[in-house]
Amino acid sequence: MLKYLLLLAGLASLPASLPALGQQAPKKPLDHTVYDQWQSVANQHLSANGQYVLYQVKPQQGDGVLYIKTTGGRLVRQVPRGDSAQFSADSRYAVFSIKPRYQDVRQARIKKKKPDQMPKDSLGVLALATGQLTKYANVKSFQLAEEAPVLAFLGPKPAVKDSLKKAAPVDTVKKITDKLLEVKKEGALLTVLRLTGGPARTFEAVTDYQLSKPGNAVAFAVAAPRGDKATKSGLFVLELASGRLRRVSAGKGVYKNLAFDDAGQQLAFTAEKFPEKALVKPFSLYYAAVAGADSARLLLAPGASVLKRGWSPSGFGKVAFSDNGEKLFFGTAPDPVPQDTTLVDFEHAKLDIWNYKDDYLQPMQLKTLKKDLQRNYLAVIYPRAGGKFVQLEDEYLRDSFVAEQRDAEYVLAVTDTAKRVAMQWQGNTLKQAYLVSTRTGERIAINPKAAKSRFQLSPQGRYVVWYDYEQKNWFSFDVATRKTTNLTAKTGVAMADEENDSPDDPQPYGVAAWTKNDEALLVYDRYDIWKLNPRTGAATNFTAGLGRRQRLRFRYELPIPKQKFIEPKAELWLLTQADSTKQWGYYKKSLASAQAPQRVALGPVSYSPLLQAKHAPVFAYTKQSVQAPPDLYVSRDLVHETRLSSINPQQKDYNWFTAELVHWTTPRGHAATGILYKPENFDPAKKYPMVVYFYEKLSENLYHYNAPAPTPSRLDLALFASNGYLVFTPDISYTIGEPGPSAVDFINSGVESLKKNAWVDGAHIGLQGQSWGGYQVAYLITQTPMYAAAWAGAPVVNMTSAYGGIRWESGMSRQFQYEHTQSRIGGTLWEKPDLYIRNSPLFSLPKVQTPVVIMANDADGAVPWYQGIEMFTDLRRLGKPVWLLQYNGEAHNLVKRENRKDISIRELQFFDHYLKGAPAPVWLDKGVPAVEKGRNWGLEVSSK
Structure with a gap:
């Protein structure tokens, strides 16, 4: 292992010769040692008053x-390893773990410490006005009240200030004991305090807790x-104002x-109190008024009539x-079947029985087994109205x-019962929707005939809306009048993907948001946003057709966390992308205005969705480009902005890259687009090798920042471009x-178009693709010898054998993929066998002249592992240069960082050898025998 780590450190490029006096040293190419230090901004939040912002700067690995900071940019506090931060409701405190x-956790893992011996989180509370930071050690979790500066956290008792130790005897369920390990087994110490001052309350052996929304009470087990x-x-x-503590259930x-409840006046919970050895332990539902009697009331017990x-x-x-x-929603379920404890495990068969009548294939059932064992059915009870009970769901429905406004009388229920078998080849099911009354249990059918649709309930519960795939329109159902209305039939534009190139119904562009009181619904077409009246069906182009006229794609997200609808006087900030240039920006438009949106910003950058303060017109967002990392900004108008972060200053020391759109026409006459990445020090007088990377469409990422990172199996654009490659997508x-x-048609013609430039080394072009991209790599090398090297991650090479296989991560059959979605055959294997064979690289492998590396992992849950094996063994028999990388226990895309680092090294070594003439590493030249596994990774240069 030491040899491997030393080799990693030594793989950086050799230093360039020293510059002459007065000359600037040339920038270094990126290497495999830079990954961990590269940073990103994460978990940004604005205080409700818009005066403060918090965010993390996280390296890829490390602390x-x-x-x-203030939104003006002044630093209030910098907290090493701060995480999961929140502002208090009054904007006076920041609370964080x-x-x-990182090194302490690493060492503990090396020493194989038990979970209770691993290093623990601490909790920090920062007073924003004074900058005073208070810390609490060994905290498992914390909660902040949504509407008050009240904090509760679980963990051993802190030793911070004397004021926190002045609790009266009533403050604890029992005195603190030194039996910490025993307490950990049964529970931990709960601390409750007001951030504005006053004594903390502590309670031992707590296993679960919940703060009320207004912060007036806390419940704990x-x-x-x-x-x-x-x-x-x-x-x-515990009632915080009075200090009253009572045991409501013993x-x-x-x-x-x-x-x-939202007012913090009612509490409900489920509990089971059966003996430990009981074979069946059903739960009961309990209710208590926060300021009421000492004991909770049993609302519903097992076996109730x-x-x-x-x-x-x-x-x-x-x-x-x-x-x-008034209403309390909860779940009911059949009592669990008791396990027969007399059965002897080793005397009974273990098998899965597949039946053609099963709703779901056995692999799907096994994937959802835990969820199915916990399945419950929604019901409602009225605690303050005599305990009236209504069962809303059952095995059929x-x-x-539940509507966002949970007082709505009806819930929306959707079922595909008796329609599930066809999921095997369709990839989805036909659904029927019902409204179910929370008062009477009445069921109102929305669509009497099962259909392929997406249903949703409006925030106030006044309407059900859905997109019907067959009719290709949005519809509404008025709960009051029970009338169905086609909302988009008269718009004259498609509401679903105009560029759909799969043998399936095009997907709708989707819903943006609702306005207040369910008065209007905003939905997308390809470019514009439409304002639809769900009652009358009146449709207005909210963006006044500007999007389609100028080929601008307008999109909108509610900017305030937990915001449910658009206020009548709101000004909407529309995230915008220009189709032709791929530039991003923002336009704005008042909800009440009939005018077209006004441009605020549009340029060679990309923006994140806006985050807005709850009570102030202050926005936080990230902005990035190919050269500029996604730093955090705050602004009131997106014109005058303050940059808060400045990540990755080390980038200036490395040879970076540029990106540009390229256009060409394919042999079939299609107008085509792609991105060409060039090294920052690009010299048109030189010739450059090129790697072609693809999936389906990537050009909208023209202004996306590509940080160097160990790859899950894709191409690291930054690494390759920095190291003197052209990268074409x-x-x-x-x-x-x-x-x-x-x-x-598209890839080869794009490559031929670029080869016309003298600076493209047409003899040294490689291919790289993962999954669907891996399939296309495998196909391309059977059709042309022009590629000098190819890398195919998780490719399908034999559609005939893959067709009936299982996607093990979901348990679904792969048939739907070929008949309706990405693989795009458009029929069954027995209907169109010629297309399955013609599109399968396997049947043309004798034509391959390109050296190829395959990644096929033994725990791949998307593409069958044996597809990579078929490709490898057949090419091996044909005497073709082929390698297979099988990462043990890894999925479709690599998850473990050590494996990502490993494949990144091998990928660059492979292309350096075949496209630049670099010496071959041992794994490529001689291989690594199984007897040396774990001791020799074969990354060093091979000695002949």
Whole structure:
């Protein structure tokens, strides 16, 4: 292993010769040692008053830094390893976890420490006005009240200030004990405090807790450690204003789903209190008024007459009150089947039984097994109205959606029961939608005939809207009148993908947002945004057709976290991309205005969606380009802006790269577009090798910042361009039934067009692609000898054998992919066998003249591992130069960072050898025997 690590460090390029006196030293090419230090901005938040912003600067590996600044740019505090930060509701405090040092965690992992011996998080509380930072050690989790500066956190008792130690005897369920390990097994210490001052309250052996939204109360479950007779197990409620503490439910058991209403006046939870050895442990539902009686009221017990026989409240269903607190939503479920403890494990068969009548294939059932064991069915009860109960879901109608305004009478339920088998070849199911009354249980059918549709409930619950794939329009259903209206039939434009090149219904462009009181719905066409009246069907082009006229794509996201709709007087900031130049920017338009959007900014950069302060017109966003990393900015108008971060200053020391759009016409007459990346020190008098990387369409990423990073199996654009390669990423459009020839049409013609430039080394061009890109690499090298090297990650080479296989990550059959989606054959194997064979590289492998590396991992859940094996063994038999990299236990794309670093090294070595004439490494020249696995990685240069 030491040899491997030393080799990694030594793979950096050799130093250039020293410059003459007075000359600037040439910039270094990127190498494999730079990855860990490269930074990104993450987890940015604005305070509600718009005066403060926080964000993390995170290296790819190592310790990040949390920055807390004013929106004017003044640094308030810099916190090493700060994470998961939030502002308090009053904008006076920032609360965050502080992660252990990366090196400490690494050493603990090396020493194989147990989980309870690993380094722990701390908690930080920063007073923004004074800059005072208070820390608490060994904190497992924390919660901030949504509407008040109240904090609760779980972990051992801190030793911070004397004021935190002045708690009266009533403050703890029992005195703190030194039996920390025992406490950890049963629970941990809960601390509750007001950030504005006052004594902290601490409670031991807490396993779960929940703060109310207004911060007036906290509920928590206590599990007394074994042998501890002083601690009382149960569910407790603490009222913060009065200090009143009471046990609302007594006894050992499992307490889950603690939920307050929005006003913090009601509490509900589920619990089971059966003996530890009981074979079946169904839950009960409990209710308590926060300022009410000492004991919670049992709302619903197992076997209650209102429940189905053998059903109980579920411990896995989410418990939630309606906005007005009148209704309580929760889940019910059949009681678990008791396990027969008399069975001897080794005397019974272990098998999966596949039946053609099953709704879902066995692999899908096994993938969703945990979810299915926890499946529960939505119900509602009225705690303050005599406990009235309504079951909303059942085995037939088992997927429902509650409106954002949870007081709405109806929930939306969608079912595909008895329509699921066809998912095997269609990739989706036909659905029927119903409105279910939370008062009576009445079910109102939205679409009497099952259809391919996407349904959603409006925020106030007044309408159901959906896109119908067959009719290719948006529809609404008025809950009050029960009338269905076609909303987009008269718009005269398509509401679904105009560029669809798959043998399936085009996907809708989607919904932007609703306006207040469900008065209007904003939906997208290719370019513009339409304002639709869900009651009358009146449709107005909200962006006044500017998008289509100027080929500008307008999109919108609600900018304030947890915002549910657009206010009537709101000004909408529309994220915009110009089709022809791929530039990004923002236009703005008032919701009430009939005028076209006004341009604010549009240029050779790309923007993130805006984040807006809750109570102030202040925005935070990132902006980036090929040369500029995505730094964080704040602004009120997106014209006068303040840059808050300045990440990756080390970039100036390296040879970076540029990007430009290129255009050409394919042999079939298609107008084509791609991106050409060039080294920053590009010299048109020189010749450059080129690597072609592709998937489907990538040109919209023209102004995307590509940080050097160990690849999950794609091409590291930054690394290659910095090291003297041209990188070409062509867009591809497809003809149904001809995915392979379509790739040839676009990719090869794009390469031929670029080869006309004297600075392209036409004899040294390589291909790289992953997954669908890997398939296209495999196909291309069977059609032409012009590529000097190829790298195919997770390729499908035999569509006939892959057609009926399983995508193991989801358990789904692969048939739908060939008949309807990406593989684009458009029919079954027995309907169009010639197309499956014609588009399969396997049947043309004797034509291959290009050296090729295949990555095929043994835990790939998307492309069958054996596809890579078929390609390797057949090319090997044909005597072709071929290598296969199989990362043990890895998925379709590499996950483990050590494997990503490894493949990045090998990929550059491979192309350097075949496109630049560099010496071959051992793994490429001689291979690495299995007996040397784990001791020799073969990365050093081979000695002949």
